[in-house]
Amino acid sequence: MTDQVVHDSLDQDPPTAPTGMAPPSVGRPNARFARLVPNTVLIVAALFFTLPLLALARFALQNVPTILLGWSTLFDKWSLEPMGRAFSDDVFWASLRLSLKLAFGTVLLTMLLLLPTAIWVHLRLPRMRPVIEFVTVLPYMIPAIALVAGIKLIKPHARWFLNSDMSLIPFYVVLALPFTYRSIDAGLRAIDLRTLVDASRSLGSGWLGTIRRVLIPNLRTAIISASFLTAAVVMGEYTIARLLLIDSLAPYQRILVGRDSQAGYGLNLLALLATTSLFVVVSVLTKKRDRKRKSFAYAAAKQASSQEHHPE
Amino acid sequence: MTTLDFISVRKTFGTNVALHSLDLDVREGELITLLGPSGCGKTTALRIAAGFEFADSGAVLVGGSDITRTPAHKRNMGMVFQSYSLFPNLTVAKNVEFGLRTRGVAAAERHHRVAEMLELVQLTQFADRYPHQISGGQAQRVALARALAVQPRVLLLDEPLSALDAKVRTTLRDEIRRIQTEVGITTLFVTHDQEEALAISDRICVMSQGLVEQLGTPTEVYRSPSTAFVARFVGSMNEFPAEVTGRGEVTVAGHRVGAPGLGETVVGSKVSMLVRPEDLSLGEGGLPGSVTAVTFQGATTLIGVRLDTLDLLVSADVGQGAADRLQVGDRVSALINGSNAVCEPA
Amino acid sequence: MTETLVVKGGRTDGASPSARRNFAWIGVVPFFAFLFLFLIVPAISVFWNAFDTDKGFSVSAMKEAISGQNRDAFWFSVRFSAGSAAVGVIFGTLLAYAAATATRPRWLRSTVTSFSGVAANMGGLPLAFMFLALLGRQGLLTKVLSAAGLDLYGGDFELGSELGLISVYSYFNIPLMVLITLPALDGLKPAWREACANLGGTSFTYWWRVGLPVLAPSLLGGFLLLFANSFSAYATAAVLTQNSMIVSQRIGFFLGGDVSIGENAVGFSLAAWMIIIMAISMGLYWIARRRAERWQS
Numbered sequence: 001m002t003d004q005v006v007h008d009s010l011d012q013d014p015p016t017a018p019t020g021m022a023p024p025s026v027g028r029p030n031a032r033f034a035r036l037v038p039n040t041v042l043i044v045a046a047l048f049f050t051l052p053l054l055a056l057a058r059f060a061l062q063n064v065p066t067i068l069l070g071w072s073t074l075f076d077k078w079s080l081e082p083m084g085r086a087f088s089d090d091v092f093w094a095s096l097r098l099s100l101k102l103a104f105g106t107v108l109l110t111m112l113l114l115l116p117t118a119i120w121v122h123l124r125l126p127r128m129r130p131v132i133e134f135v136t137v138l139p140y141m142i143p144a145i146a147l148v149a150g151i152k153l154i155k156p157h158a159r160w161f162l163n164s165d166m167s168l169i170p171f172y173v174v175l176a177l178p179f180t181y182r183s184i185d186a187g188l189r190a191i192d193l194r195t196l197v198d199a200s201r202s203l204g205s206g207w208l209g210t211i212r213r214v215l216i217p218n219l220r221t222a223i224i225s226a227s228f229l230t231a232a233v234v235m236g237e238y239t240i241a242r243l244l245l246i247d248s249l250a251p252y253q254r255i256l257v258g259r260d261s262q263a264g265y266g267l268n269l270l271a272l273l274a275t276t277s278l279f280v281v282v283s284v285l286t287k288k289r290d291r292k293r294k295s296f297a298y299a300a301a302k303q304a305s306s307q308e309h310h311p312e
Numbered sequence: 313m314t315t316l317d318f319i320s321v322r323k324t325f326g327t328n329v330a331l332h333s334l335d336l337d338v339r340e341g342e343l344i345t346l347l348g349p350s351g352c353g354k355t356t357a358l359r360i361a362a363g364f365e366f367a368d369s370g371a372v373l374v375g376g377s378d379i380t381r382t383p384a385h386k387r388n389m390g391m392v393f394q395s396y397s398l399f400p401n402l403t404v405a406k407n408v409e410f411g412l413r414t415r416g417v418a419a420a421e422r423h424h425r426v427a428e429m430l431e432l433v434q435l436t437q438f439a440d441r442y443p444h445q446i447s448g449g450q451a452q453r454v455a456l457a458r459a460l461a462v463q464p465r466v467l468l469l470d471e472p473l474s475a476l477d478a479k480v481r482t483t484l485r486d487e488i489r490r491i492q493t494e495v496g497i498t499t500l501f502v503t504h505d506q507e508e509a510l511a512i513s514d515r516i517c518v519m520s521q522g523l524v525e526q527l528g529t530p531t532e533v534y535r536s537p538s539t540a541f542v543a544r545f546v547g548s549m550n551e552f553p554a555e556v557t558g559r560g561e562v563t564v565a566g567h568r569v570g571a572p573g574l575g576e577t578v579v580g581s582k583v584s585m586l587v588r589p590e591d592l593s594l595g596e597g598g599l600p601g602s603v604t605a606v607t608f609q610g611a612t613t614l615i616g617v618r619l620d621t622l623d624l625l626v627s628a629d630v631g632q633g634a635a636d637r638l639q640v641g642d643r644v645s646a647l648i649n650g651s652n653a654v655c656e657p658a
Numbered sequence: 659m660t661e662t663l664v665v666k667g668g669r670t671d672g673a674s675p676s677a678r679r680n681f682a683w684i685g686v687v688p689f690f691a692f693l694f695l696f697l698i699v700p701a702i703s704v705f706w707n708a709f710d711t712d713k714g715f716s717v718s719a720m721k722e723a724i725s726g727q728n729r730d731a732f733w734f735s736v737r738f739s740a741g742s743a744a745v746g747v748i749f750g751t752l753l754a755y756a757a758a759t760a761t762r763p764r765w766l767r768s769t770v771t772s773f774s775g776v777a778a779n780m781g782g783l784p785l786a787f788m789f790l791a792l793l794g795r796q797g798l799l800t801k802v803l804s805a806a807g808l809d810l811y812g813g814d815f816e817l818g819s820e821l822g823l824i825s826v827y828s829y830f831n832i833p834l835m836v837l838i839t840l841p842a843l844d845g846l847k848p849a850w851r852e853a854c855a856n857l858g859g860t861s862f863t864y865w866w867r868v869g870l871p872v873l874a875p876s877l878l879g880g881f882l883l884l885f886a887n888s889f890s891a892y893a894t895a896a897v898l899t900q901n902s903m904i905v906s907q908r909i910g911f912f913l914g915g916d917v918s919i920g921e922n923a924v925g926f927s928l929a930a931w932m933i934i935i936m937a938i939s940m941g942l943y944w945i946a947r948r949r950a951e952r953w954q955s
Contacts, residue, residue, distance in 0.1 A: 049773070054798075056792075150704045153704065238892075275779075276776050399850055
């Protein structure tokens with residue numbers, strides 16, 4: 001999952017008024033027909049996206065080989081046991097611990113690097129924002145597979161640093177950069193940064209205090225979102241880990257499949273569910289924040305002008 | 313004859329009745345304004361005329377022919393929207409040309425017409441600009457040119473000035489009126505700004521909650537409001553309690569005021585009296601009070617007066633000379649001219 | 659908050675405005691330094707080694723990296739990436755349109771958005787195993803199809819083939835396109851649609867002359883992003899197949915010590931060419947996105 005471009009609904013503004021798609025004359029006889037195509041698309045999409053997941057779950061949780069699978073055996077030998085079989089393997093725990101450490105380190109380093117930078121850019125260098133935004137697209141230009149080639153070249157020159165597994169952390173920070181920066185940037189745009197900082201400073205708080213007691217609490221959603229997304233990416237990162245022979249979780253997930261396919265699939269299923277939950281939490285948090293902000297803006301806009309196309 | 317008629321048009325959205333039963337006839341070449349607050353039904357009426365909504369019952373006629381069920385793109389009406397209606401991917405000229413192209417007009421004729429329209433709205437030199445390169449006021453003029461290019465039978469304007477700055481609003485509104493009279497097109501104009509309505513309309517239809525409160529010329533609506541709603545909505549009003557003391561006569565804080573518009577009421581009943589600032593004056597023998605504010609408004613000055621016997625603020629229009637002499641705290645007496653007043657049972 | 663007490667922009671040193679502006683960029687130095695060290699330096703060393711052949715400093719390895727089998731691999735990879743992107747653009751736009759215009763049920767649009775946010779980042783191992791379980795030789799759907807008479811593996815099909823990759827990558831490409839397209843669709847103002855009808859245009863007229871032209875930068879940008887995404891993906895393909903016609907796999911084989919690719923510099927040249935292709939695609943994407951944003955406001 002690491003080398004996929006990471007996008008999320010963070011850079012979406014939630015919908016407000018009805019969009020400009022619907023044909024102007026609603027309620028006409030062929031309006032229901034007009035919904036036929038979109039509805040079909042939605043159903044087909046729903047199928048396409050759930051079937052693979054179901055197949056994975058079936059393989060993991062049902063101990064019936066596909067050849068023998070039929071209507072009579074459809075409900076045989078289902079059990080949650082394969083999902084947990086990995087837990088008895090020490091190697092699993094070691095790899096999980098390593099991945100958690102890497103994730104934690106990446107989140108920490110990301111926050112230490114990005115928060116001050118993003119705040120600084122917002123406050124002092126507003127004109128640099130397009131440059132920074134471009135810079136956050138940069139990691140896409142050097143994908144994981146190419147990056148790891150470069151890392152391998154540098155390794156002999158910096159043995160003292162790069163021989164530790166933790167050396168992966170800065171590279172993971174880079175990998176996660178596009179969306180962690182965007183996440184924090186979105187959070188900064190949602191609060192009135194300048195006013196908060198001025199208010200805090202005028203009441204006597206120093207920079208560190210301002211960051212600690214004013215900015216971070218207000219950026220909670222952005223920070224949590226960025227952290228969860230980073231964690232998801234790091235926990236699932238395979239490319240760099242495998243090619244640098246790091247024993248983190250993702251390579252183990254693959255090895256296990258080779259050894260004990262059901263347990264391996266079970267573990268992958270578990271990993272999938274865990275990552276999905278992280279994303280869902282992020283989604284919910286962001287929507288709550290945006291809805292609060294939008295409701296103020298929307299109410300203000302409503303008062304300022306009469307509504308355009310709502311029934312009067 | 314390009315007239316526009318609404319006949320008993322009714323429209324509901326779910327449980328909300330947007331229009332109860334609208335009857336309105338727009339005469340040829342006339343500019344009628346639908347005026348009212350949000351939710352009064354004016355925009356719904358306009359959209360029904362345009363074909364973006366369909367009436368639940370009733371009929372809409374243009375030039376006598378029934379277009380109630382005609383789809384929007386076949387109605388041949390021109391419409392100017394509140395904002396953001398210019399196609400962003402097309403230049404000004406191509407925007408204006410749009411309706412002509414859909415009608416299959418030949419290129420030479422199109423260019424001629426576009427030039428004519430841009431000339432009409434005085435934007436000829438902007439022909440090759442894109443919508444994001446022109447100002448809001450200019451964009452609305454382009455929208456007007458675009459709507460008129462196809463020589464529609466009726467022109468519909470949905471609060472075209474609401475999204476613009478105040479200064480632009482006044483110049484553009486006069487220009488819209490000028491063009492409308494020059495072209496002579498039957499026009500329906502929607503706004504919530506009563507000043508706008510008074511300035512440019514041949515007739516105003518004041519609406520509230522899906523009903524027509526009054527239909528009349530600006531003078532009629534302003535000077536002789538038929539309901540309290542119209543009185544309050546159009547222009548500014550003073551409002552104070554009074555007691556009926558006879559036929560066409562009330563008493564305000566002990567002073568007798570003639571009120572011909574009183575209608576049938578029981579002597580001794582309480583009413584709310586609505587009087588325009590210009591129907592109040594400062595002079596001898598009126599209700600005593602003191603000046604609380606002097607607000608210079610350019611052509612007129614508004615004096616705020618707190619009457620001794622009533623806990624109300626009263627605004628009076630006075631000529632420049634008298635206003636210059638007044639200061640906050642001065643003792644004055646207010647005279648009420650009730651000939652245009654509207655009285656509402658309290 | 660009184661005006662006099664507000665400290666503007668944290669200025670405490672009393673320096674004049676121009677002097678202060680000159681030093682503000684210091685604040686971003688750590689960030690840029692970090693990026694340089696951990697992104698640019700590895701990239702530079704890749705290029706350096708691509709030119710560092712045993713014949714000395716030359717472009718011979720770079721040339722070899724796009725000839726013969728390597729050229730076939732690049733061609734294959736560009737083809738399936740473009741195919742993936744095309745499928746993603748078409749179905750992603752359709753799905754976004756369906757979600758954007760749905761009025762009932764009311765939770766539909768946010769569900770699609772949330773799901774897309776999750777699925778767009780799906781990739782790597784779980785995705786590969788999902789499709790192995792579905793369409794692999796022992797796959798669920800494979801079995802269903804064979805019961806219906808269609809032998810999926812009777813011909814050339816395998817998950818690492820062009821068709822297979824396109825199918826698998828659609829799982830994250832389509833949601834990614836949805837995420838890009840939804841805001842673009844929101845940017846289509848209702849007034850345009852109505853103005854078009856008012857001027858005599860039908861639905862077709864609207865989409866042909868206004869809707870699609872306005873959406874074009876977003877659609878193009880989406881295509882480029884999906885292309886880049888598919889081209890550079892490694893983990894999923896690594897699990898699904900051994901197909902050495904996939905450039906990212908080729909690089910992986912080389913880095914993993916599989917010598918059949920050739921000499922040192924050629925391997926790094928492969929990576930260098932990948933970076934070049936990615937840089938071009940993402941650069942064009944960036945331009946398209948700026949264009950799209952201009953019309954969305």
